[in-house]
Amino acid sequence: MVLLAACSGASPVTGWPGYTVPGNTAYLASADQLVAIDVAGDTAGAPLIGWPQKSASAAIGYYAQPALSPDGKMLYVATEQMNSNSGLVQAWANVERGTQTAPTIKWTYPLTETDYLPGNIYGAVVLDNGVLYFGDGKGSIYALNAETGRPKWLQPVHTTARIWSAVVVDDQNVYAASQDHCLYAVNKVNGNQAWKFPDDCTTIDALVGSPTVSNGTIYVGSFGSVLYAVDAQNGKLKWSFKADGALWDGPAVVDGTVYFGDRGGNIYALDAAAGQNKKWSAKVDGGVKMTPLVSGGIVYVGTETNKLYAFKADNGQSVWPQPYQAHDGENFLVTPVVVSQTLLAMPNLAGGDPVRLYGLDKNTGTLLWRYPAQKTQ
Amino acid sequence: MDILIVPLVNMMLLLYGVFGNSFVMAIIIATILVRMITLPLTLPQQRNTRKMAELAPQLEELKKKYGNDRTKMSQAQMELYKQNNVNMFGGCLPLILQLVVMIAFYQSLTRSLATNPLQLLQLQVMPALVPLIPIKSTFLIYDLGLPGILPAVQQSISPLVAQLLVFILPVLVVATTYLSQKLMAAPSADPSQASMTKQMNLIMPMMFGLFALQFASGLSIYFIVSNLVGAVQSYLMNRRWKKQPLLPAADPVKISKGSKPVAMLEPPAKSKKSTPLPKPVVDDDDQAVVAPVSSAKSKKSTPLPKSDSDNGNKPK
Secondary structure: OHHHHHOOOOOOOOOOOEEEOOOOEEEEEEEOEEEEEEOOHHHOOOEOOOOOEEOOOOOEEEOOOOEEOOOOOEEEEEOEEOOOOEOOEEEEEOOOOOOOOOOEEEEEEOOOOOOOOOOOOOOOOEEEOOEEEEEOOOOEEEEEEOOOOOEOOOOOEEOOOOOOOOOEEOOOEEEEEEOOOEEEEEEOOOOOEEEEEOOOOOOOOOOOOOOEEEOOEEEEEOOOOEEEEEEOOOOOEEEEEEOOOOOOOOOEEEOOEEEEEOOOOEEEEEEOOOOOOEEEEEEOOOOOOOOOEEEOOEEEEEOOOOEEEEEEOOOOOEOOOOOEEOOOOOOEOOOOEEEOOEEEEOEOOOOOOOOOEEEEEOOOOOEEEEEOOOOOO | OHHHHHHHHHHHHHHHHHOOOOHHHHHHHHHHHHHHHOHHHHHHHHHHHHHHHHOHHHHHHHHHHHOOOHHHHHHHHHHHHHHOOOOOOOOHHHHHHHHHHHHHHHHHHHHHHOOOHHHHHHOOOOHHHHHHOOOOOEEOOEEOOOOOEOHHHHOOOOHHHHHHHHOHHHHHHHHHHHHHHHHHOOOOOOHHHHHHHHHHHHHHHHHHHHHHHHOOHHHHHHHHHHHHHHHHHHHHHHHHHHHOOOOOOOOOEEOOOOOOOOOOOOOOOOOOOOOOOOOOEEOOOOOEEEOOOOOOOOOOOOOOOOOOOOOOOOOO
């Protein structure tokens, strides 16, 4: 039985990286590092001075998209503490380009003994009007004052199962998808539950990925392969669409069209109003976990089998001669970003360097640069 | 190892779906099934251990006879084992196979629980079972994928009560591990070995109790169920072997005149009950002929079984 306990086979990597790209700088959170990388010009692919910053403990992992303050001076990042099943939120100061001071941690939540101890945080920390919102592995939804790190609500909102995805916000509410099979809407001001869909959390399958909010509608996909469009005002179902494979992160919604992929390797473009009208669909190699990126009339999407695709948004035709293929074991799980003519894509960890970022020509899929630059494979 | 683990994961999920999305029921049923499947592997090993224990008194006599002559002692020991169909290494291969199956099952449990997003992403599940994942991990006051109790429960009660509730599963792990080990251990006539076994029976459960404080609650439940199943198995086997010893009662071993009767398999002086032994037989040379199941520590001389021949039967 000692052998059984020892052979648990636990992996040190438990999630996937996240990044945010304001302007010409990409802030990456991956494994035990925070890295700021120049993504434009002659120095594209080079880390900024003073970076990377490593966490104080090897047991702290960064596995979610960080949030940047509007003035670019503060970076908010969530953590996983692998030995304690709890998470922290850190606020890093002096992160802007050109600063002469090394980045430092301004505050950490939880801070006091009376603070609720979050579970591991795998979803992005979302910054909205000076408030940070996030969900945790214990199924709770939090709101913190971004300046001080102190709770905004009297207590977190508890669901009955894990939240591993980013929350989304609109003018009134913050929306979270819980693995208790419910989508929750919580009032941003007071933390009261506005509604949940469905009412009894038993009629749909688990919600694992992030929802998407657009034009008064919340879109969320389930592991039962169904995409739901829910009215943001009252939580009533507008329409649903049955895909061929399980759904993880929510769709991209652009110009009245909903774009998403499933884990069966299918890409869909639906009418956002009706849902049933499939404009086009395409097949890719490998499952799709991410929300696609729609930019400049092109849909960019990555798969779990190290490939990146580009389709025309209006008809689904391939843009690139062939998909971009990364190295074996590098899965594309987070949404890419376009900066000028460059498509940035961050593969998840594949051994070796803990952080990687690729810069591709967005029109051809050709690799322009990579970080770290010294790796050639 | 995936060749074993992936089917087991799918089996766990199938059971989860069949039993009303209850992962605890899936753990219980799957543990029983795996234990039954590995019974052909564990039984020969347990029989072997039992036989070695039944031969312990004779080994003691051989030790006295050959003293420090290790070569002769070793030869005599091998001969004794051979004559009684005891394979010293016969338990190794079944044990290894059993361990492989148990490790695979343990891994399938941890994977099924998918305690982080990467585990969930990498879970290889038949398409028909995908809607079942991620599993509903709450059970009573526990999250099966995490140690401790649910935060919602923890925050609604006093810290002292919360702390006490946290210890429920680890205490059950300790108790059932102790019970299982106690029933599984073959009684030993060797005082030093008996002492070591007793110490291990105390240390191992405590160690697992400490592990259980860190384990996901679902794994603690697995250990509890596995221990209980093992305990029942051992109890039934021990009861059967007590009535019908593995080694024939008519296999006597000669001892030199004047030596003390050898140890019984039954618990010696401390036992409140003792199984009556067959009547002794004295051969023509006035040498007491002792069956393998007689006790060295018994204060009374115990009757021995009649031998078929009075010419000094050799042990089989």
